Amino acid sequence: MILPHYFEDPSVLHLNTTPHHAYFIPHQRLETTEEREASDYFTSLNGDWDFHYYPSYHDLPEDFLKQSFSQQIPVPSNWQNHGFDQHHYTNINYPFPFDPPFVPNQTPCGLYHRHFEWSPQREQRYLLNFEGVDACIYLYINEQFVGYSQVSHATAEFDITDYVHHGQNSLHAVVLKWCDGSYLEDQDKFRMSGIFRDVYLLSRQANYLQDFFIRYTLNETLDETTISLETTFIHESRALDIQLLSPQNVEIFRQQAVNLEEKIANVQLWQAENPLLYTLILRDNDEVIVQKIGFRKIEVKEGVLLLNGQPIKFKGVNRHDSDPKTGYTISYAQALTDLKLMKQHNINAIRTAHYPNAPWFSELCDKLGFYLINESDVESHGASMLTVRQPEPSILLNHENDLETARIRQETIDNFCYFARDPQFKQAILDRQKANIERDKNRTSVLIWSLGNESGYGENFEAAAAWIKARDPSRLLHYESAIYQHSQHKNDLQHLDFYSEMYGSPQDIERYCQQPQSKPFLLCEYSHAMGNSNGDAEDYWQAFHHSPLACGGFVWEWCDHAPYRENGQFGYGGDFGDSPNDGNFCMDGLVSPDRIPHSNLRELKNVNRPVRARYQDGKIILTNYFDFSNLNTLSIYYQWLENGMPMQSGKLKVNCPAQAEVQLPIILPENNGSHWLLNLSYQQNEETALLPAGHELGFDQLNIYPQNVFKIAPLASIRTQFKIEESAQFIKIDNQEWRYHFDKQKGIFSKIEKAGKAQIEQPLDFQIWRSPTDNDRLIRHTWQNAGYDNAYTRAYQTTINHLSQAVEIRVKSAILSVARGRILNFDLCYTLLANGQLSIQIQADRPAHLPFLPRFGLRCYLPKNLGEVEYFGYGEDESYIDKHHLAKLGIYRTDAIKNHTDYVKPQENGSHWGCYYVKSDALMAWASAPFSFNLSPYTAEMLTEKTHCYDLESSGHTILSLDYKMSGIGSNSCGPNLAEQYRLNESSFEITFYLRFSQT
C-alpha cells in the first residue's frame, strides 16, 4: 500500500488545506466581478485530464507518479458516467460492509493527471481549489505530495505556492471511491465518484484576506441596521477599503476600516418575492472582492416562524445535484434551469438535500429569491441496518408481542445513533458543519442551517449544534433526527429551533399545532413524489394554512435520479447489475431526470398558487397567499363557462396586501338553470428575473350554482323490433342494424355489432384492478392477497324482458377470485334501445372486511385507430379524486397515445376525474353521476407486468375505462396511508352508465 493511510483514519480529515472559510473570488478590476472566470486571479483547470481507473487502490503501481496514460476523462465529472466502474443505486444500505472506519480492500481508485503552465510571481500565493471530490483526494504537484482531503461536498483548498515552478507543472490526484468519510455520506442516491466539481487556481497577495463574516442586527422596526465585518488575514490584519451600495447602486458609505461598524438607515429588506441586495465592495491593494448582501430577519416568536416580522410558509422542495448524463456535476446553466422551473411552479424554498451544493448555488438563490435550508454533508442511516430482523413469521405462528416490537425499534434507533455518539467521529461531524457554515455564512438566502439528514442523535450533534449557535446566532438550526432518542442518552434539544418531522400526515400537523408550542412544525420531507404522486398536496396545504405554528414543508424530492443505460434509456437501481439496490426508489421527483415536469409538479404548483378564490354569500372573495406582495402585481383573467361552453371573459385588477382578503369586482350570471363555471387565471404583470410578464401563477375554478347539474339530453325512444334468441349460454338480440351477444355465464355483453361491424373488440366487462402506482406499493400486496389482480365476473341468474321501447336484461352476478370469497355482488339491469343506446344500471355491495378497491367500472376494448375523443371533465392533465388541483373542468380532446403518461416504471396514469361525458365517432359514454375515464393503448395488466416503459407494447386496442370511482393517489410510497375519503371503500353503491355506440 503506497498511499498514506488517511482514508481509514477519522482523525485525519484534511492535510495541508486552508481552513474552511467563506467562498468569494478576488478580482483585479471591479468590472469583472460578475463572473468568476473573468477574474485575472482565477485560472480554471477544468478540461480533459489523463485518467487511469483501478478496481482497487491496491492496484495503484508504486511508481504511479511516473505512469503514462492512454485514457482521458473530463474534469469535472463522475467516472461512472464515462465507462469506468459501474452505477450503483442504494438508499439506506451501505454499499460496503459496516466496519468503520475501514472500507473494502476492493475500493476503486482513479488516478488523475494534467499539466499546467505557470509563471509564479514573488509575493504571491497560489491556492488550488477542488469544489467537490467524491470521496477523498491525495494531491501531488510536480510529483511531490501536497496534501489530502475528504468530505465530498466541501471545497478543498491547497496552498501550492511552494510546489509550483516556472513553466510546465504536473498535477496528480489520487481519488478513492470510499474512505472513512463515506460512512457519513450514505445519502439516498446513485453512488458516484471522482472530481465532480470545478477545479481552479486562485492567485492571492502574500498577506491575503482569507475569510470575512458580515454580521448585522436590525432594529425592532426593521428599518435600521448596524453592519459589522469580521476579517481574517493569513498574517496580520489590516484596514480594508469598504464600500456599500444600495440595491439601486447608490453609495451608502465608503471608508477604511479594520473593524467596520456602521449604521444604515432606511433599510430595504430582502425576501424571496423581492430579493433586494446591497453590494459590499472590499478593496485590498490589488484585490477587489464583491459580496452581495440582503438584510432580513429570521426568528421564531411564540412558536411562529417570522421573516421580517411576517409569518411565512416554506413552499419547499428537497434538491439533489443530479443529472442523467452529468451525475453530480451541475453547471451554472443546469442549476438555473432548476431554479427557473421552481419559480414557474411557485416554489420558494430549497433544502439542499443532503449536502451543500456548489458554492455559487446559494449566491444564485440570494439573487433570484429562494429561502435555503443549507444542509451539512452528513447522513449515516445505514447504521440502522445493523439490527437483524427476523424474517416475518406467518400470522398464525406469530407470537410476537408489542414489547418485542418495541425492543426491536429501540435497538434500531440505538444503531441508527452510532455515529452521532461515537467519539471517533465527533471531529468529523463538526468538520462537516464548519465546511457548510463557514463557506456560506455571508449568504442572505440561507435562513436555516441543518446538521444533516437521518444520522440519529447524540453527543456529536449536540456539540455541533452548540458550535453553530455560537458561531452564527443569526440563523435558525434544523435537524430532524433529533426526534430519535438513544436508550443510553437524553437528547438535549436546546439549540434546535424547529420541531421537524418527515412524512407525517396532515393530521399530525394539526395535532402538534393544537397545543401551545415554542418551536414551529416543519416537514423537512413530505408528499413523496414517486411516480404518479402528490395526491395529498392540497390536504397538506390546508393543514399548513390552518396552523400558524406550521411553517410549510419541503416535498421529497425535486428530480428523479436515473443515469442513461446503454440503450439510451433511463435506468434505476438493479439496471446496472448493482447490488444491493433499491429499485426505482430513486425515481421520486417532481421532474423527470431530464427536467420534464411531472403532473406532480403541476399539482403542487396550483396548490401553492399565491391567490385563492372562493364563492361565498353571492360574492367572490380572493385571499392573498403571498407572504409580502400585494395582489396589484397581478392581472386576473376571468372566463365564464355555461354548460362547458366559453362565454364572457375579461381582465380585472385588485388591490390587496399580503395575507389579506378582497372581494373580486365581478358580476355573476343570472341563475338560468345552466351549469355555470367561473375560471380565474392569475398572471404576473411584470417580467421578473426568471419569469416573463404574463406568466400564469395559478388558477381557480368556481362552480357558481352547484345545485345545477349538467345533463345529457336523452334520445327520443323508438319502438324496438328486436329478435331475441336465448340458449343456455347466450342471448342473441338483433334487428336489421344491431346485433348483440349476451354471455349468460358472466352476465356481460360479449359482442356488439352494427351492420356487421364490431363495436367492441372484447367482451364489455367490469374492472377493479389498476396497475399499482408507486404509492400503491404497500397496499398492492393486500390487494393481490384479496385476489383483486385476478378477479373475474360470473352470473347466477339472468332474465330478459322485451318491452315496447327497450329490451331489458336483469342479472344477478358477482366478481370473484380463486381461493377467495366474493369481492362484489351485483344487481344489474341492462337496457337496450333500438337506436344503439345501452344503459347499465349497477347496484353493488361488497363485504365490509375486504380492503378498499383500486377502482370499479367498465372496460371497453375499442379499435386501435379510434382517434380522438372529446370529454367534459377534469383535464387536460391526469386527474384523480385527490389530485385534481392541476386540472380544470372543461371540454378537452385527447387520444390514447396522448393520454398515456409514460412513467419510467409503468403504473396507473392518465385518468380524468369528475367527467360528464366522453365521446368519439365510435362511442359516447356518460353516467348518472360524474365518473372517471381513461383512454390507453395498454391494459392495466400490461402496465402492471412491465418494469420499464420502454418495454411496453400496445395492446392492439384502445382501452376505454369508465370508472364509477378510481381510488386516490396519495403519497404512501413513503408517507401516510391513502386518506379514507379517497378510497373506494363504500359497502354499497349505485351507478348507471350510458353507452351510445356508432355515433356516425
Ligand code: GAL
Ligand atoms: C427519507 C430520506 C430521503 C429519501 C427518502 C425516500 O427518509 O431522508 O433522503 O431517502 O426517505 O425517498
Ligand code: MG
Ligand atoms: Mg480520514
